[in-house]
Amino acid sequence: MILRKFFRRSAAVWLSPIILFLIVFFANDSLRPASTIYSLAFTVTGASEVFLIAPFCAACAAWEGGRLRRAGWLRLPRTRTVFGFVLLPLAPTLVVGIVSLIVAVLYQFRLAPAFLVPNFTVMAVACAVIIAHTVLGFAVGLHIRSVIAMPSILLLDYIWMVMPPAFNPLWLRHLTGAWTGCRDVTTSLDTRASLAVTLLSLGFAVAAFLLARASLAERHFGAAMIPIILSVSVGIWLVHSLGPDPVVPRAGSLVCSNGTPQVCVWPEHRNQLARIEPLAAQADAAWQQAGVPGPERYSELRAAALPPGVGSIRLQPSLPQDNRDILVSLAYGALPRPPACAVAGTAPWPGGAAAPYVAVWYADVAGVPLSALQSAVSPDVIEKVAAVRATPPADQANWVNQNMAAISDCAIPPHLEPPS
């Protein structure tokens, strides 16, 4: 009953149309929508709007804290714990924040071509960020005049959320919880990133708790900085070794076809198998006829995680792909993996230059005309592969095998010139 009254008086409730408008506006104006049928991609895209929601909630919470400060109720002896004390005035703000997050995520999911369930970890971490920023804003509002606290919190929190992604080192961005880069179906979110943001949120919440118990003159005020410093330090330690996107190769079972070559894709692409399988068979038959057999199996696992002899297939970034895109993907997938010396950068890898030539040859043989590839590769590649294709099949097979060997070994030079 009292809670209902607080909802009616809540700044966040009154201002909620503004945040909802901003969420939709930003989603339409600036967010690159997820382009694959992958729940994580849609969820991180929607949850990235936490950079708007968290400062909004923190500022509204600072206003609520200011109301209690003005009333002098912080010092009143009460039976409720500090959690109970803040629950009533903060509940409307928290509800508006979490509803805004759900709206932001569902707004992205409306673009999904199939029914998908949002990623629980990303949603939970985004909720933790919103709750932490809200309680910290509230605690600041308990001590500083609302007219100063509200705009300051809004500005500082916004800066905290948007500046790290703009700075080097790139891993700084992982501390905010806005992971827009986790869109590839072959990857999943690195636990270290979610753990770092959860710890940071916990640090903020503990700081808020200490601030809510403190007066400015008390030692608690300085002590409130300790959990923030600690959690930021641990968070940095967790994410500092991550790349620009906090991802790891995805674990889990792929769905495989029964044909030859066998094609294995992530469950999200299951309905693509019926289309890919005959194309893979068509390509494989053409390559066998040309004397260069392709892989016996294709997999959508990340290339780095593939066992030797298994080709990779990429169905990204856009769906639906046309048949030529799939054949090109199979052609590139037929190439051997780069050798360890190339991956580690310990030796020159001259054979790497041969990759586009061989891939274009595979694609052309599989049925993609060279003219269709002109926009994707350099004219020199098209010209040389056209010359190779004009030579006898045995010479072509020899040219391909030589260059395949060069691609898989740093010590073997490529032979890009057409056989004479």
Next chain:
Amino acid sequence: MNLRFDDVTFRYGKRQPPVLDRFSWEIPPGKTVLLGPNGAGKSTLLGLGTDALRPTQGRVRFGDVTPSRRRDRSAYRRLVGWMPQHTRAVPGLTAHEQVAYAAWLKGLGQRQAWSAAADALKQVGLHDLAGRKVSTLSGGQVRRIGLAQMLAHDAQVLLLDEPTAGLDPAQRARFRDLMAALPQGRVVVVSTHQVDDLSELFQSVVILDKGRFHFTGSVTEFLELAPAGAVGSPAEAAYACIVAGES
């Protein structure tokens, strides 16, 4: 049950002199007026009584319940109602919402707090203003909101800190009527530095200055101390006599 201060020492900072030093006082049920000049330690004493302040030494207890024991703290706070010197509005809340929120903070459930707030507002004569925002009420009405906040959770100890300070004579008379109507059988302590607040509605008078008792007795005993032929009211004369005599 009595409210007891047992050997209580309190200082505001480690290097500050104690406001109360090994202070003991047992307050029986009934209405007690706590008189004393500004800085006498009245607000500190009430702050200790409400558990807004913690004694440096000694303890406060009501029966066997003491806020010094962590497990008793909530129960003690539930038993004690406090009307601080300045009752302020929680911006945006109506009278009913503010009183209900205060009652909820004292441990009542939401529904219970809401109905208790309505009863308390009726007790202080503000039921017709229950839907008005507290920030739009007059000073006297806000004081009555403070009184309603204290009454809403059915406290057994009622501590009122300068409840009539800053009120005009009509409001003070109204407030005295409200205090006369406070429930019987509870420990009620009203601190004031205005001796004209003293009336027959109090059972005992205590004069505190610099953390020490200067007088404890009934209202009649207090008034008998007024010198014959003194100028002004007997209460003022008695008070001046006691304070001047001690100093």
